[in-house]
Amino acid sequence: MRPLFGPLLRPEGTLFRLWAPDAKRVSLALPEGGPVAMEPVEDGFFEVLLPEARAGQRYRFLVGGRRAVPDPAARRQDGDVMGWSVVRAELPPLRQARPPRPWHEVVLAELHVGTATPKGSFEALIGRLDHFAENGITAIELMPVADFPGRRNWGYDGVLPFAPDEAYGSPAALRVLVDAAHERGLGVMLDVVYNHFGPEGNFLPAYAKKFFTEAHHTPWGAAIDLEQPLVRRFFVENALMWLGEYDFDGLRFDAVHAFAPPGGDLLLAELAEACRAVKPEAWLVLENDHNAARWLERDAEGRPRFYTAQWNDDAHHALHVAVTGEVSGYYGDYAEDPVAALGRAMAEGFVYQGEASAHRAGEPRGERSAHLPPTAFVNFAQNHDQIGNRPLGDRLAGAVEPERLAFLRFLLLLGPAIPMVFQGEEAGIETPFPFFCDFSGDLADAVRQGRAKEFAEFFATAGELPDPLAPETMESARLDWDRMTPEALVSFRSLAAQRRRLVWPLLAGTYGGAELRREGAILFWRWRFEAGVLCLLANPDVVPSEIRLQPRQDGVTVGEAVFDGTHTRLGAWSACAWVEPA
Incomplete structure (x- = not known):
């Protein structure tokens, strides 16, 4: 697929392109010298070939002659989202190409790069990879790394989806991290966000109004207009970059239930087709509150027709209610008989397969899933959402008895679905993971007020909340490696070994x-x-x-x-x- 978005390095120079269908004129701005006019070409693009521009060249676009904006498809950014876009050099070559690990052998750990190590960088995470490989985890999943405003963020406020955030390191450092994981036999997944852009640093509405539609709204504002073929192409190219250039083994697609119809189905189909053309065995995993089982169907040989698996929130909610007794908010849908809900989730995948959901005003939710193999589901007792969207970001390890935690761990690792833990859960640590970000002014106040309102509706008593904008809130989430002792990992490591012995041969x-x-x-x-x-x-x-x-x-x-x-x-x-x- 010939890329349409982002700079292209050619022997004769660098071709700069911007899709700006609402702009009358666009110029290329460089740190030195005057702006260079860009020519309008087909489909609303502007482009210019700069013979002297090479890797490392910093640039911006001037829309309408005055407004400076970053390249929304920049492969690297210098100076945060308001800074200069950078022409990225070629990424380091593979040191040792290996075939991907079979999906049925995946034991997954979800990680936030900024808090998973003391230094919070791609390079620092390399130094911790042996921990995962030695304790039965076979793949890691990085929360989104796309460039976000400020120095602290979960990653779901990204606005430049092609550029790894410089707070974590360079694109080359990310590529080396993936390679280092592969050398240890670890697979690597990346969480990507195609349902919205963050609230700060997104300039697309200024020159490409077609990117969004007021016909549909999401919790983050106007929906992305996925009926536009070029909008879908933007995200398809992004997915192919992560799989092809960085060599990720798979992608987790955040909240695809927020894709605006009918373009959302088109994007899901196009993403699956394009990703499998680049990497046929890619692990393509959905987060989809609609429980749309049709995207998880298998062909006659048992291979995924579209997506490999889905995060199974139903299984989490049933487990959580059964173990904790919490029934507020969406947990109320599982409160009547949590044992039955748990039984169905592990036997059939989804609990809701077309039944009415009280939490959703009685609307039916889900599709039949009992025929799908267990490997079509990723099960977990905790993840970033289910910890971080609690008022204090508290974990189960600090809330329930050890025997209940052991019970959860047993069901996850010896059940046939793909198991996932959140960073440090394998050692049963209590380190919280509250929500944090790095906005300022009115936006910061709006975030504080919004979080407080959300917690008041979901939890009976929230108490004093951590300030999501305070640096110490992120620091409180930093993984305490002193507690990741061999003794703390004995149970997880033993169960992972039993999974290899009992479960893997069957799943194959x-x-x-x-x-x-x-x-x-x-x-x-x-x-x-x-x-x-x-x-x-x-x-x-x-x-x-x-x-x-x-x-x-x-x-x-x-x-x-x-x-x-x-x-x-x-x-x-x-x-x-x-x-x-x-």
Whole structure:
């Protein structure tokens, strides 16, 4: 695919392009010398070839002769989003090309580059990669790294999606990080945001009004107009850059339920097709509150037709309600019978497969998902949203008993869905992850007020909130590596080894469906695969319970379990997993 957006290095110089269909004239501004007029060409683009411009050249665009704006497709930015765009040099070559790890072998850790290490950089994260490889994690997922305003951000306020934020390091440093992970046998995913731009530093409305539509609105304002082919092309080129130039193994697409219809479906189809043309085995993962199972369908050989998997919020909510008893906000949809919700989430993927959702004013939500393989779902007990969108950014490790945490960890690692932990969760640390950003003035006040209002609606008592604009709020989220001790990691490392032994060989073959049996609070799942049947027995309740069942003796158990030959008695928050012949 010939790129349309961003500067192109050619033997005869650098071609600069800007899509500005609402501009009458556009010039190229350089640090030295006067502006260079750009010529209008087809489809609303302006371009100019500068023979003397090479890698490292700083530039901006002057729209209408006066307004200086960055290149929205800049591959590098100097001086934050209001600074100079930079012509990026070629990225370092691969040191050792390796085939990607099979998706069914993924044990995922979600990371925020700015807080995952003391220095918060791509380079610093390289020094911590051995931790993941040695403790059973097989892939890392970076929260968005696209250029955002200021020095602190979760990443979802990015405005220059092609440029890694300079707070984390250079594009070359990011490329080296991916390569270093691959050398250790780790896969690397990146979270990308195509449903909105951040509230500061987005100049597209000034010269490309077609990028947005007032016909649809999102929580972040006017929706991106995905009916425009060039708008969709912008995001497709971005995805291909991460996969092709940086060699990421996969992408996680943030909140695709916020894509404005009908262009949203067009973009999802085009993204999947283009990404698989560049990297056929790419891990393409959705966040989609609509539970649209059609995007997760498999072909006759079991390969994804479109997307590899979806973050399974339903499974998280069911687990959370069962373990904590919280029922406010969207958790109310799982409060009537959390055990049943948990059973269905692990057996069939989605809890809501077309049923009415009270949290959504009785509207039906979801599509049938029971036929999909478990690897079409990424399950988790915590992630950046479910921690950071709490008033204090508190984790489960500081809120529930150790036996409940052990129970959650067991279900995630010995269930057949792809498991994910949030940075440090593998060691059970309590380091909070509150929301933080780096705005100023009226925007900063609006963020403070908005967060307070959101928490007041969701939580009965929020107490004093961390100031999301304060530097110390981000500092409080920095991972405490002194607590990532071998002793703290014993349980996770052991379960990851059992997952390799029991679960991976089954997931490598054909899936034949799941069965769920319930007796009181006890749940018994049987997932059928070509190579065997994965069995999991669990008691997600505060009291012991009994079932007429005898697990195999070569299984794995968490919590108290007593087998008397005909019955199994499970203590509170206890579970067993084993494999039976096909």
